Amino acid sequence: MNLSLEAGGAGGWGAGAGLVVAAAAWLHSWRSPAGRGLLALRVLAAAALTLALLRPVIALNETRLCKPRLLVLLDAGVSMRGASGRGGTRFEAALRWLEQARAEIESRADVSVVLVSDRARLLGGLERLNQAEAGIMPFLASEALLDASSGATAPTRIWLVSDGVAQGGGDLGRALSRLEAPVDALGVGPSRRERGAVFTDLKTPDFAFLHGRMSVTAEVSATSLAGRRVSVTLSRADEAAPGGWREAAREDRVVASDAETFVSSFTVAAQRLGAERWRLEARDGVRARAREFRVEVVRQKYRIMYLAGRPSAEYSFLREFLKSDPNHDLVSFVILRNPENPAAASDRELSLIPFPTDDIFARTLPQFDLFILENFSAARFALPPAYLENLRRFVQAGGALLIKGGENAFAAGGYKGSPLEDALPVVLSGHSPDFMSGLFAPKPASFEHPLVRLFETTDESKRAWEALPPLDGWGRFASVRAGAQVVASQPEQTAEDGRPLPVIAVRSYGRGKVMLISTDSTWRWKLGAAGDRLASGVYERFWTRAVQYLTGTLDLSKVKFAPLADRIPPREPFTASLRVFDEDFSPAKSGEVRLTLVWTPPDGKPREVAARETAPGVYAVELTGLAAGAHRLHAAARVRGRAWGEDDARFLWEPVADAPMDRAWLEKAAELGGGASFDLARTSARELLDRLPAARPETETVRRLRPFSSPSWLALCGLLLLAEWAWRRKRGHA
Template sequence: MSFSFAFESSAVEWATAALFLLGLALLWRFLAPLPAAVRRLRIFTALILAGLLFKPVLSRLDSRSIRPRLSVVIDRGPSMQGKDDFDRARLKRAVDWILRHRAEIEKHAEVSLYGGAAGAHRLDWNELESLQADNAAFEPASVLSDLLSAGAPPERVWVLSDGAFENGETLAPALARLGSPVDALGVGPKRIPKSLSIAGIETPDFVFLHSRFETGVSVEAHRLEGKSVTLTLRHEGKILQKRVLQAKRPFEILRATFTLEAAALGSQDYRIAVLVEGDQDKRLRVSRGFRVEVIRQKYRIMYLAGRPSFEYSHLRAQLKGDPNHELVSFVILRNPEDVSPVPDNQLSLIPFPATEIFVKNLFQFDLFILENFAYYRFNLPAAYLENLKRFVAQGGALLIVGGENAFTKGGYRGSPLEETFPVTLLPDKDDFVTELFKPTLAAVDHPFLAVGDTRAESKALWDALPPLDGYARFSDVRPGASVLLSHPRAKTASGRPLPIVAVQEFGRGKVMLVGTDSTWRWKLAGGRDWKLSSFYARFWSRAVQYLTGSLELKKVKFSPLPERMPAREPAILSLRVFDEHFRAVPGVDVDLKVVWSRPDGTTTSPAHFEREPGVFQIELSELAEGRHRIRAIARYRGQLWGEDGVNFVWEGPRSDAPLNRRALQELSEPTRGEYRDLYRIDLQALLSSLPPVREEQAVRSRQHLWTWSGWLALAVFLLLGEWFLRRRRGYL
């Protein structure tokens, strides 16, 4: 025990005391005539008053030992349920090691215990034995951030883990904020068997049709140094690409990148297979599937018209004015039979590029439009129509717009292209009738005809349209074709209602036939009835969307998920919502409902939020092993817009997951900490890296002398003493 003496006075109080003593010195000559005893008494009193102005404090000190602050974090992620070489759970082994060495550790450090998963949870020693693994994966950056917010920053950190986590980009900033060394203690099997595993597949959720995109694959190879590892990428059972990589170290992450082209719309399934050449061990043959959603960026359209017309003028303007369309159009101004008084090389018209249109560039387009085009006039080879037929069969779209030269008279009867038509053609070339008529709805519930918000509104709009002028006659409707609009009176040669608009699928593509070239009259109708002002544009926009497959593409779509989800929480899903032009829809316009069906049959509505415009993130926690089903329903501007669902199987932790020393070294090395395997740790060497225990004087008690109540009694005593002396000496 020891004591210390100090003053707590402020600068003002110091100045007051100094002025008081200065005044006493100046008045000293007036005290000279007084007896010496009285002078001494007054000086003593003045000194006491001055000393009290300094506010003296007496402290009693005790000596104590200060141990360094040590934070011990035990990974309780799902992989810590896996077994070690002695058939013990890794989490149990880590807890037992800490408890076994508790006394020795506490001699050298002030220990704070934490269980780590998605964050750090403070533990006491009594809770340690009952510590259970969590379904959430260990996230080092979040854990380290929680250590800082828990109190005084630690001077050193121990992390007991098997390294089954991803460090990510947030780790380096978290380590910098921590500012303390981190020692990583590896918990896991001593022996690592030969094995291959697909650590990750990186690919975009959505890509545009005809665009190229990259897919990155990461493969973990254990004890395969010197071996050749083959990665094979398949699509629809066909081998697209192969990569052969060489493993050079006992543990290595092999990476390969595949460049692919989005050749078809919709969900495209791929599979990566990885194997070691010449080895039949099942652990060295793994595969995983993944899915990419292909959407359109723009519709590429070829428009070929047989002559200038109102239909060509209005339809071309409509297609060209849509930013989602990339249009190339040709109109025939002079047919081969037309006589010109000047040579061809003096004409300003370009020659008809038939080869470029029907052969060279055909497959670059999504939609091919033939409007009133007489094929026979140009003496084109039949192979050109055969190529156009193949274009449709392979997924292209074909739109045939009528006119007097469009069908039989145009030379299409008996041609390869007629096989794609939803109708059969008449043998009579005079197949076009000029008269006014109002088409009737033949398929009220077909999605293409839903030009209004409701069925009743759509029908009212169709009924309000002005009549069309002229239509083509046909022999019959092909089996499997759908008639959308029909003539109110005319019949086919077979006696069925005459199609005005009909569609059918051919191979992987679609064909639409419009038996009239007077739909431009619908556009003019908007001038007299505002309700019809946008009908023409909507009709043809939906025609393009229907033919190219976009009308059936979901406007509410989950991002593709792997076949099996790893044992990490939360599981994160992404959902996208598009408008009718496949642009992102802001969340303020979307009412989204999500239903999660668990393996045990229970359902709940998980939380979701808008991560970016049109992209919603859904997080699932407390997952159980088995199949999970997620269904999302979206309303846009008050209307039911669409829904989508995904299924996935959630896996339990891998009991054979190897000890990932590399991840643990990435955690410790930037902080000048150390990595050690738990089974061969030298505890004394580990403890020696802690800051030394230091001695410190601590204040046990403090006495503020200037607040002592006895000073008043002393003042009274001194005054009485002076009175007594003055009276005795005869000064009173």
Template sequence: MNPIVTTGVTYQDWQLVLLSSWSTARWVVALAAALAALLLSWWGCRRQRRALRLLLVGLRALAVGAVLFVVLQPALQLRSVTRVPNHVAVLLDSSASMALREGPRTPARRERAAALFARSRPRLAAWRREHLVDAFTFHSELSAAGPLDQPQRAEGPATRLGVALEQLHRRYAAGALAGVLVVSDGIDNGVIGRGPLSAEVRRLVRALGAPIHTAWIGGLPVRDLAVGAVHADDFAFVRNVVKVEVELIATGVAPGPLTVTLARGRRVVASRTLLLQPHVERYATTFELVPPRVGKFVYTVSVPLQPGEALASNNERSFLLQVIRDRVRVLQVCGRPSWDERFLRHWLKRDPNVDLISFFILRTPASLSLAPTSELSLIPFPTDELFDRELGSFDLVILQDFNFAPYGIGAYLPQLRRYVEQGGALAMVGGALSFSSGGYAGTPVGAILPVRLLPASTDERELLDEDDFQLRPTPRGLDHPILRLGRDHDETQALLARLPPLAGANRLGAAWPDATVLATHPKLRLADGQPMPVLAVRAVGRGRTLALATDSLWHWAFLGLGEPGDDPVAYDQFWRNAIRWLIKDPALQQLRVLVQRDRLPLGAEAQWLVRAYALDYGPARGLELEYGVTRLSATLPPVPLLRRRAHTNDQGELQLGFRAPQAGAYRLWARAVIGGRRSYARELLLVEAASLEGRELQARDGVLRELSQRSGGQFLGAVSTLPALPWRPSQVLHVNWRHDVELWNSPYTLVLVVLLLGLEWTARRRFGHF
């Protein structure tokens, strides 16, 4: 509107107002009375001609309107106003992809964005004269920007333009935005993605109520090969197939074969070959692996680095796999039927957590048979299946009163030793066909047992002792989990003392230096006068072995006292403890490393705990231990990062923190001496680059185009300077001065009211209406 000048003041705006101070109730009564007056006038002249009726009702309406005009007290309000500038929001992408250089001599995208604003300083100044220009950077969230003509830090872990627009919508009141300018490479890895815009995003664009102009920082080709994603379960069962799905993104890479490898640590587990094709960016492949043992492992999917790649860190991706047991798989091989074999086999079959494969020999190759072999119902001993192809599938192998020689197993004994060294468990139970009596002296199996075996030249009558005896635990045996049959040492000793005696034992040599003797014979002595071991254990490589030099432990189950408190009975508890120790049940570890989270984004601090238990499994207070951190790699040797000593607190714990310097896998470890035995524990930590930016590097403009199109903005493309852009005008006014011109307060108004009332009264009298 043209400005109005009055009383020396210029007014830029005007509006009609009502100055009456009547309440709402009074206005309702007044309007009802006016309406009633009109209706009565219409009813009174309903029998008149139409023209006369319209004249009389019209005069009544003008009279009533004139009265209401005076009562309402209308006025013309003149205002001197200033239009409040609205906001232009500039959103500059600061995600990690903006730091990318498409070529060795090409400026980074963030530098090209800064150059765009530097060349557009006059345009920005023109916008500031009419609007408030607010500068923001965005990646996974919105934040204030520094000078736009200077390169911004581009370290954001993700590009979430939808989140930035949502935060912008919450930041400004309705109508406060003149428009939005988005400067980005267009790689969105949030809700918008590759587009098209979802219904939710379209509603957000409409709610902003302002045009969204977009400038694209892209257009240059990128060469990159990335492991986009790896999909695998967090948990798997040992020796069961695990499927690993891999997504690859190839941008600007020459067509041809590509090898994708899956490695556990530094060992390649599997590989796949893909054929890269022209104009195809996304590929998928699947690996199937069978975890060989229980534990937590780091697996890495990788692709080879291509010449001229823009980013090398996205060529591999690691994941953690926790391998657990479905059931404990046990192989029991017995040389002949016996009470000891029967009781152990039935106990294993009763345990729902045990998957038992049991073989016992009923007929040897030397057995006399009057029928041909084809007519016998007994199956041949499956030597090759058990000790070659399927050996690694067992958690525990029990050789019970079994001599290997008659069955051609001697050639498989080195494999049995390797099985133990690689993490398996072996228990040898006594009998007339076991230990030295079974010919194990000088064999690979004899070398991994906890005790030395008497030489094969020993008289067979000196290899067995048939006298009854009471098992005598050693001090270290009372502390060991296997002989924890009671609540404490005294209860365990009392229980062992009242159990039935054992009938006979295999004669053994001394224990190996790295073995632990848990129980001895009360009468039999070694050459040096020490008691002969009857029960001993040993750690061999990553596995464990147990030697029990008697075949009469079944007495404990058959003749067990079963007195109050003996629940479970000694036989059950012994074998349950023995199996748990042999397979390294984590619940029996006296030193443990625990992490609050085994997967962390880069930059977060890992909280981890070392917990130590004494021999009685109470807190190991004030225990000196050593702890450290080692960085693991799929291609390089482990790198120690930290190694220190400390003491546990009154709870037997040590609280620690660690912040990884870079993404990757780390081993958190601790070692200590508890009760004279060395204990070691470790946990794996996977630190992942929090950024999603490395998955896809090629700039794209589709999302920016659609945002501009749906909001009424302009897509500028890869411009060198910012052009003039249409912004929404401000709708907010600030009133500086106000002047009311009362339209009703005039003699002419009063004359008009009286004239209309008189005219209406005269007309009614003239035509006979009162």
């Protein structure tokens, strides 16, 4: 322990005043005739006053040996949850090594631990290792190391404990240099994969065109399989196939060495619209490893057949709208001469072509995605029931049908009791006439419905619909079929069962969709609304949504899961989100909803799980104890006691990929960081600690005293000055 004086807080003016007082006291003492006792008292008073003005600080210092500062950067990325090759995970192996060497490390260094993954998180000393765990985010080396360099005190040396499986770009050398200390890389994990064949990379397209060819490329790493055959199989999901998968392509390869990586490439055709599920499987004779993925299959162009029973403004405007979209391949026919109209010449002599009934309803029907019937009379052309049955089967197999009204449609057109009536959203009326003329404004069932909410907000959509000119003419129906949705109704009329009379209604039938619009006057929205900013956009927006719904890109399901990623990060609980809508597409009230949720894990044994409401109409499903492989969630909802809808969600849960320790990356990191690379399993703490400098003496101030700033010291100054004055007066000095 030693003492030292430090400058106080008096500043320049205090120091100057103190010097003036000291100089004046010395000069006065030198010239004064006073005796020694009085002079001594004057010097003491002047010294006390000088110290009060200068306010110096008395520092109590202690000299101790200072250990070097060691920063341990512990990789907590998702790859550290992989197998260590010596029991447990790599992260557990790193913690075990640090815990075993803790006493030796703490005796030689002042240690702090920082966890690094996508960012840096300060853990503290080695005593807090039991609070550390590997996360689900990858180790983004450059970002995390830059984050770790923001600490206040620069370390003497750094240990980076990692398996080297780093991701992300960035300048690694710059990030390491910002740490301002040599970096030793301590590798953890197996240097080779376990025996078998595993997928190390997979390249698949985000989407493919229907019936088009797509390429799938897989990188396979084969370890300790020299001379053995590895089969890589690409299969398509097919419920009719054994095991639910149908083989699409296969490649066999004989592995030449114990550490070989090869690439398997396949070219296959997309066969079904929507999310098509695929699986790659690698078999090495001992075990099989699989990877699943999905490809969104879309049409390059939607083929549309538009058949109108007569020329009209409705046909002209809608045909022009459909043709304007380059994604539509439109074939249209309009009837200019009906069979009952006499002609003085034969069909060959007329410029009009005969109506190709057989081609449309038999031979070419499966080539189309959407079939539009506008005010078309099947009875007038004596279409056989087999043709309307073909059209019903077309919808059931996944096609789309749009029926538009007029005086020749519905029952008047011969559809009552036909096979096609079963697919319609309504039951046709048996009364004649079933099409009425007159102006009316359709009443939307809900401004939240996706076919009605055509603008950003519900309020804008409502104002737009209310500003539309009226339509002319509507169909009469007996009732609405169960499961159909009424989008808009005739506000002054009802169906024969007393319920709202639909003007626009939709229905799913088999795998296809049907839309009914009971009028042929939506062209009035195009011409009559030009003067209103919002209403002028309704025609294009409505028909765009209608075609999107019919071709499958607009979902009107009232029970549906939020989209899930192909692969789910391996953390628990896994949470899926489910939404339940009411009839008007507002959130369904929880008191009226009964949910049944069934989870089928990879073992194929279904089990019922619970859901909790997190927001109006939104339910969270949490799963724990997941096994590796494909999982399925099935939701069925009943609202007010009625079956409301169902939906499925599938996801793939994969364990952490056990990529081997990346020794090359660790060596590069050590080189850029000015340190060395070590294998943690083969390195002792002593070997690493010997690279640290020895402890050095360092003086540290343990306490600071400020006696000259206290009121007591000022009182002492006053007493000394008073005593000097009294003594001087007593001796008769001035």
